[in-house]
Amino acid sequence: MDPRISIVTLGVADLAVSTAFYRDGLGWPYLADKSGEGISFFEVNHGTLWLALYPRPLLAEDAQVPDGPAGFSGFTLAQLARDRDEVNLLMDKALAAGAKITKAPQQVFWGGYSGYFADPDGFLWEVAFNPYSWFE
Structure with missing residues:
Protein backbone atom coordinates (compact mmCIF):
# COMPACT_ATOMS: atom_id res chain seq x y z
CA MET A 1 0.00 0.00 0.00
CA ASP A 2 1.21 3.48 -0.86
CA PRO A 3 0.48 5.52 2.30
CA ARG A 4 -1.11 8.89 1.62
CA ILE A 5 -4.01 11.10 2.63
CA SER A 6 -5.93 12.54 -0.30
CA ILE A 7 -8.98 14.16 1.32
CA VAL A 8 -9.81 15.12 4.89
CA THR A 9 -13.60 15.40 5.29
CA LEU A 10 -15.13 17.28 8.20
CA GLY A 11 -18.74 16.62 9.14
CA VAL A 12 -20.25 20.05 9.73
CA ALA A 13 -23.50 21.32 11.27
CA ASP A 14 -24.07 24.14 8.76
CA LEU A 15 -22.37 23.75 5.39
CA ALA A 16 -22.87 27.40 4.38
CA VAL A 17 -21.38 28.73 7.64
CA SER A 18 -18.40 26.39 7.52
CA THR A 19 -17.79 27.07 3.82
CA ALA A 20 -17.79 30.81 4.49
CA PHE A 21 -15.38 30.33 7.43
CA TYR A 22 -12.76 28.53 5.35
CA ARG A 23 -13.33 30.35 2.03
CA ASP A 33 -16.01 23.49 -9.95
CA LYS A 34 -15.65 20.42 -7.70
CA SER A 35 -18.09 21.54 -4.98
CA GLY A 36 -21.84 21.19 -5.08
CA GLU A 37 -24.94 22.14 -3.13
CA GLY A 38 -24.19 19.46 -0.52
CA ILE A 39 -20.39 19.50 -0.29
CA SER A 40 -17.52 21.98 -0.38
CA PHE A 41 -13.92 21.28 -1.39
CA PHE A 42 -10.79 23.32 -0.69
CA GLU A 43 -7.32 22.85 -2.13
CA VAL A 44 -4.52 22.56 0.43
CA ASN A 45 -0.83 21.69 0.20
CA HIS A 46 -0.62 23.12 -3.31
CA GLY A 47 -3.24 20.65 -4.53
CA THR A 48 -1.81 17.47 -3.00
CA LEU A 49 -4.62 17.38 -0.42
CA TRP A 50 -8.24 18.51 -0.36
CA LEU A 51 -10.31 19.53 2.62
CA ALA A 52 -13.98 18.58 2.23
CA LEU A 53 -16.93 19.87 4.23
CA TYR A 54 -20.02 17.68 4.31
CA PRO A 55 -23.15 17.72 6.52
CA ARG A 56 -22.33 15.80 9.70
CA PRO A 57 -25.46 13.58 9.79
CA LEU A 58 -24.95 12.58 6.15
CA LEU A 59 -21.27 11.82 6.73
CA ALA A 60 -22.15 9.59 9.70
CA GLU A 61 -24.83 7.89 7.59
CA ASP A 62 -22.37 7.35 4.73
CA ALA A 63 -19.85 5.75 7.11
CA GLN A 64 -22.70 3.74 8.71
CA VAL A 65 -21.91 4.96 12.23
CA PRO A 66 -24.11 6.79 14.74
CA ASP A 67 -23.78 10.57 14.87
CA GLY A 68 -22.62 10.80 18.49
CA PRO A 69 -22.42 13.73 20.87
CA ALA A 70 -19.93 16.53 20.29
CA GLY A 71 -16.80 16.85 22.40
CA PHE A 72 -13.13 16.17 21.94
CA SER A 73 -12.92 13.93 18.91
CA GLY A 74 -9.46 12.56 19.66
CA PHE A 75 -7.65 14.35 16.85
CA THR A 76 -6.48 17.76 15.78
CA LEU A 77 -5.48 19.26 12.46
CA ALA A 78 -2.37 21.40 12.17
CA GLN A 79 -0.88 24.05 9.95
CA LEU A 80 2.83 24.77 10.20
CA ALA A 81 3.92 28.38 10.06
CA ARG A 82 7.26 29.77 8.91
CA ASP A 83 7.89 31.61 12.18
CA ALA A 97 -13.19 34.74 10.78
CA GLY A 98 -15.17 33.59 13.82
CA ALA A 99 -12.95 30.91 15.32
CA LYS A 100 -12.76 30.39 19.06
CA ILE A 101 -9.21 30.54 20.40
CA THR A 102 -8.79 27.59 22.76
CA LYS A 103 -5.08 28.15 23.46
CA ALA A 104 -3.39 31.46 22.76
CA PRO A 105 -0.08 31.22 20.86
CA GLN A 106 2.79 30.55 23.24
CA GLN A 107 6.18 28.94 23.66
CA VAL A 108 5.64 25.20 24.15
CA PHE A 109 7.54 22.52 26.01
CA TRP A 110 9.00 20.90 22.89
CA GLY A 111 10.75 24.10 21.77
CA GLY A 112 8.22 25.44 19.30
CA TYR A 113 5.51 28.08 19.40
CA SER A 114 1.85 27.23 18.91
CA GLY A 115 -1.78 27.95 19.61
CA TYR A 116 -5.13 26.28 18.96
CA VAL A 127 -1.08 26.64 14.27
CA ALA A 128 2.56 26.00 15.04
CA PHE A 129 6.08 27.08 14.32
CA ASN A 130 8.27 24.01 14.69
CA PRO A 131 11.99 24.87 14.50
CA TYR A 132 12.82 21.16 14.06
CA SER A 133 10.49 20.42 11.15
CA TRP A 134 10.32 20.85 7.38
CA PHE A 135 8.16 23.41 5.75
CA GLU A 136 6.77 23.49 2.21
Missing part, protein backbone atom coordinates in the same frame (compact mmCIF):
# COMPACT_ATOMS: atom_id res chain seq x y z
CA ASP A 24 -14.04 33.92 3.10
CA GLY A 25 -12.64 34.04 6.63
CA LEU A 26 -9.43 32.06 6.22
CA GLY A 27 -9.08 32.66 2.48
CA TRP A 28 -8.54 29.03 1.53
CA PRO A 29 -8.77 28.18 -2.19
CA TYR A 30 -12.36 27.05 -2.76
CA LEU A 31 -12.83 24.51 -5.55
CA ALA A 32 -16.12 25.80 -6.93
CA ARG A 84 6.24 32.92 15.36
CA ASP A 85 4.92 36.03 13.63
CA GLU A 86 3.09 33.90 11.08
CA VAL A 87 1.54 31.84 13.90
CA ASN A 88 0.20 35.06 15.41
CA LEU A 89 -1.08 36.31 12.03
CA LEU A 90 -2.87 33.03 11.27
CA MET A 91 -4.43 32.90 14.72
CA ASP A 92 -5.62 36.51 14.37
CA LYS A 93 -7.10 35.69 10.96
CA ALA A 94 -8.93 32.68 12.40
CA LEU A 95 -10.30 34.78 15.27
CA ALA A 96 -11.50 37.47 12.84
CA PHE A 117 -8.45 27.46 17.58
CA ALA A 118 -11.80 25.76 17.08
CA ASP A 119 -13.65 26.25 13.79
CA PRO A 120 -17.45 26.80 13.78
CA ASP A 121 -18.03 23.07 14.36
CA GLY A 122 -15.44 22.74 17.12
CA PHE A 123 -12.75 21.06 15.02
CA LEU A 124 -9.44 21.90 16.63
CA TRP A 125 -6.65 23.41 14.55
CA GLU A 126 -3.14 23.88 15.86
Whole structure:
Protein backbone atom coordinates (compact mmCIF):
# COMPACT_ATOMS: atom_id res chain seq x y z
CA MET A 1 0.00 0.00 0.00
CA ASP A 2 1.21 3.48 -0.86
CA PRO A 3 0.48 5.52 2.30
CA ARG A 4 -1.11 8.89 1.62
CA ILE A 5 -4.01 11.10 2.63
CA SER A 6 -5.93 12.54 -0.30
CA ILE A 7 -8.98 14.16 1.32
CA VAL A 8 -9.81 15.12 4.89
CA THR A 9 -13.60 15.40 5.29
CA LEU A 10 -15.13 17.28 8.20
CA GLY A 11 -18.74 16.62 9.14
CA VAL A 12 -20.25 20.05 9.73
CA ALA A 13 -23.50 21.32 11.27
CA ASP A 14 -24.07 24.14 8.76
CA LEU A 15 -22.37 23.75 5.39
CA ALA A 16 -22.87 27.40 4.38
CA VAL A 17 -21.38 28.73 7.64
CA SER A 18 -18.40 26.39 7.52
CA THR A 19 -17.79 27.07 3.82
CA ALA A 20 -17.79 30.81 4.49
CA PHE A 21 -15.38 30.33 7.43
CA TYR A 22 -12.76 28.53 5.35
CA ARG A 23 -13.33 30.35 2.03
CA ASP A 24 -14.04 33.92 3.10
CA GLY A 25 -12.64 34.04 6.63
CA LEU A 26 -9.43 32.06 6.22
CA GLY A 27 -9.08 32.66 2.48
CA TRP A 28 -8.54 29.03 1.53
CA PRO A 29 -8.77 28.18 -2.19
CA TYR A 30 -12.36 27.05 -2.76
CA LEU A 31 -12.83 24.51 -5.55
CA ALA A 32 -16.12 25.80 -6.93
CA ASP A 33 -16.01 23.49 -9.95
CA LYS A 34 -15.65 20.42 -7.70
CA SER A 35 -18.09 21.54 -4.98
CA GLY A 36 -21.84 21.19 -5.08
CA GLU A 37 -24.94 22.14 -3.13
CA GLY A 38 -24.19 19.46 -0.52
CA ILE A 39 -20.39 19.50 -0.29
CA SER A 40 -17.52 21.98 -0.38
CA PHE A 41 -13.92 21.28 -1.39
CA PHE A 42 -10.79 23.32 -0.69
CA GLU A 43 -7.32 22.85 -2.13
CA VAL A 44 -4.52 22.56 0.43
CA ASN A 45 -0.83 21.69 0.20
CA HIS A 46 -0.62 23.12 -3.31
CA GLY A 47 -3.24 20.65 -4.53
CA THR A 48 -1.81 17.47 -3.00
CA LEU A 49 -4.62 17.38 -0.42
CA TRP A 50 -8.24 18.51 -0.36
CA LEU A 51 -10.31 19.53 2.62
CA ALA A 52 -13.98 18.58 2.23
CA LEU A 53 -16.93 19.87 4.23
CA TYR A 54 -20.02 17.68 4.31
CA PRO A 55 -23.15 17.72 6.52
CA ARG A 56 -22.33 15.80 9.70
CA PRO A 57 -25.46 13.58 9.79
CA LEU A 58 -24.95 12.58 6.15
CA LEU A 59 -21.27 11.82 6.73
CA ALA A 60 -22.15 9.59 9.70
CA GLU A 61 -24.83 7.89 7.59
CA ASP A 62 -22.37 7.35 4.73
CA ALA A 63 -19.85 5.75 7.11
CA GLN A 64 -22.70 3.74 8.71
CA VAL A 65 -21.91 4.96 12.23
CA PRO A 66 -24.11 6.79 14.74
CA ASP A 67 -23.78 10.57 14.87
CA GLY A 68 -22.62 10.80 18.49
CA PRO A 69 -22.42 13.73 20.87
CA ALA A 70 -19.93 16.53 20.29
CA GLY A 71 -16.80 16.85 22.40
CA PHE A 72 -13.13 16.17 21.94
CA SER A 73 -12.92 13.93 18.91
CA GLY A 74 -9.46 12.56 19.66
CA PHE A 75 -7.65 14.35 16.85
CA THR A 76 -6.48 17.76 15.78
CA LEU A 77 -5.48 19.26 12.46
CA ALA A 78 -2.37 21.40 12.17
CA GLN A 79 -0.88 24.05 9.95
CA LEU A 80 2.83 24.77 10.20
CA ALA A 81 3.92 28.38 10.06
CA ARG A 82 7.26 29.77 8.91
CA ASP A 83 7.89 31.61 12.18
CA ARG A 84 6.24 32.92 15.36
CA ASP A 85 4.92 36.03 13.63
CA GLU A 86 3.09 33.90 11.08
CA VAL A 87 1.54 31.84 13.90
CA ASN A 88 0.20 35.06 15.41
CA LEU A 89 -1.08 36.31 12.03
CA LEU A 90 -2.87 33.03 11.27
CA MET A 91 -4.43 32.90 14.72
CA ASP A 92 -5.62 36.51 14.37
CA LYS A 93 -7.10 35.69 10.96
CA ALA A 94 -8.93 32.68 12.40
CA LEU A 95 -10.30 34.78 15.27
CA ALA A 96 -11.50 37.47 12.84
CA ALA A 97 -13.19 34.74 10.78
CA GLY A 98 -15.17 33.59 13.82
CA ALA A 99 -12.95 30.91 15.32
CA LYS A 100 -12.76 30.39 19.06
CA ILE A 101 -9.21 30.54 20.40
CA THR A 102 -8.79 27.59 22.76
CA LYS A 103 -5.08 28.15 23.46
CA ALA A 104 -3.39 31.46 22.76
CA PRO A 105 -0.08 31.22 20.86
CA GLN A 106 2.79 30.55 23.24
CA GLN A 107 6.18 28.94 23.66
CA VAL A 108 5.64 25.20 24.15
CA PHE A 109 7.54 22.52 26.01
CA TRP A 110 9.00 20.90 22.89
CA GLY A 111 10.75 24.10 21.77
CA GLY A 112 8.22 25.44 19.30
CA TYR A 113 5.51 28.08 19.40
CA SER A 114 1.85 27.23 18.91
CA GLY A 115 -1.78 27.95 19.61
CA TYR A 116 -5.13 26.28 18.96
CA PHE A 117 -8.45 27.46 17.58
CA ALA A 118 -11.80 25.76 17.08
CA ASP A 119 -13.65 26.25 13.79
CA PRO A 120 -17.45 26.80 13.78
CA ASP A 121 -18.03 23.07 14.36
CA GLY A 122 -15.44 22.74 17.12
CA PHE A 123 -12.75 21.06 15.02
CA LEU A 124 -9.44 21.90 16.63
CA TRP A 125 -6.65 23.41 14.55
CA GLU A 126 -3.14 23.88 15.86
CA VAL A 127 -1.08 26.64 14.27
CA ALA A 128 2.56 26.00 15.04
CA PHE A 129 6.08 27.08 14.32
CA ASN A 130 8.27 24.01 14.69
CA PRO A 131 11.99 24.87 14.50
CA TYR A 132 12.82 21.16 14.06
CA SER A 133 10.49 20.42 11.15
CA TRP A 134 10.32 20.85 7.38
CA PHE A 135 8.16 23.41 5.75
CA GLU A 136 6.77 23.49 2.21
